[in-house]
Amino acid sequence: MLQVNHLCTSFFTDKGEVRAVDDVSLEVPAGKIVGIVGESGCGKSMTARSVMGLVRAPGKIKSGEILLDGRDIVRLSEHERCAIRGSEISMIFQEPMTSLNPVVRVGHQVEEALLLHEHVKKQEAEARAVEIFEAVGIPDAKKRLRSYPHQLSGGLRQRVLIAMAMICRPKLLIADEPTTALDVTVEAQILRLMKKLCGSGTSILLISHNLGVIAQVCDYVYVMYAGRIVEQADTFTLFDNPCHPYTKGLLDSVSSLRSGAQVLDTIPGVVPNLLHLPAGCSFSMRCGCCMEKCADLLPELHETEPGHRVRCHLFDKEEPA
């Protein structure tokens, strides 16, 4: 379905090149939900934007390929990308409160993609919009089409955004922190909705910093740190047997909450400045298991068991003499 190979996206600033996405390869199989998890600023959103072709200047996709059903969409012209955006791949953004145009009725905003890609008549577009509004659980769908964004609650706005992303029945839906701005009950509803969508054949790339969300809905997970993938595994394996010290740290900070500890476990230190990354493993400065070579030598993604890969020197295979 979607295959990303060695994607590098950089920002060229006055102070130098910031490698927001560094050699990321990932795969979203048809009908699956794949998650990307990591701290703020680790490159999750930039990976998503790269796939959508929405990286803003001074950012640029430097190298790598993004294959959608085998077709490399990085090489397409802007015009051809516009034809894919919204129809084959669509995206739900983080901020439901600011992601809708405040002066346009939501119905019109939802119908826009349909009118743009499928050239249907206005009445048909409206009928389809009502249909999709009902599908995503917006009550009083017909009346809501005529609402303006400021008249809707956060949960409803997020549903509108999901409806907007789904109306052309895309093959791939990218959801960038779709529930971060919402309260927990609404979050559960939205996640259920996404699972239902996935059941109807859409693949989903879900981006979140929330491990709970990832655990609930994802089939496979990539863990990102400072622009690189540091661990990848199916959801059960990752939570059952995390290998990378960073993944362990992330999971510990959640489980210490569960075990009722008085002090929250955290990972010491902060995410390094992407302008001055160490030559070796970017987590080495915060890592409890840091070895001598970690700071200088970038570890490869090693396969520890089928489908489970880790970027850490702890799992280096015995070097042949």
Next chain:
Amino acid sequence: MVRNILSRLLQAVCVLLGVALLIFIMLRIVPGNPIATLMGEHADRAVIERMTAELGLDQPILRQFIRYLADALRGDFGTSYSLGKPVAALMGAAFGNTLKLAVLAALFAWILGITSGVIAAVRKNGLLDHLFMGASLLGVSMPVFMVAMLLQYVFAYHLHWLPIAGVSSWKGFILPAVALGWNSAGSVARLVRSTLLEILEEDYIDTARAKGRGQLGVLVLHALRNAMLPVITMMAVQFSSLLSGAVITESVFSINGIGRLAVQGISGRDIPLLQGTVLFSTLVVILGNFLADCLYSVLDPRVRKEG
């Protein structure tokens, strides 16, 4: 909505009355007798006193004011001392020229300002951006009389393309309209550019692009409509100030307009004429702001009141 409009109208009437009273009092407490100014240094005292009484200037200010209001409601704004004609008729004749000049200047300013603002925003930090913003800085900072004289020098005196002054033909309006609109064009261009740049960073622009809208579609359908909100307010204020009398432009180009009448009113201590022009300007400004509010609520659903 209807209640909103009614309350705005009521406010407008109050402001108008307030301004009328203020200008009325101010013109009467300034030292010196307008009749004496009118009749010259050597006029007979008795004659001056007789004239003052005839015009009712010797009565208490409040009584004068009430009489003035009663006359004004019937459309009678008094007779100009210096020109000897009814103020209403004088203003009616001048209004045509002022209106033509204001509309032309506004069209010039807005078309130029909006287009160059949009281009500058889209080509941010490009050559066109620097060019337009440099020009608009000149527009904002150059005084009207200077622009006017430069235009006269180049296009009338040197090139002989357009008349240097007067509005005997439509050609006569071109230079004054450009001179008058130049300044507004500069400020509109700068506002459009900065607002548009801000809007283009908004999340909903990404949403529109993610839907598959091309750059032009995003710009026209999603960004511009939002960017125009503050610009419309500015344009309404500009238009009312253009319409309420371009004092300097009308004088430099000798156009018989409201602004020039006001200048005559001031220099001749011509109380009825000055009162008339000031009241007219106030009315225009109030109407302009009212119109801006109405337009704003049409364009922005967030300020529309329910019901």
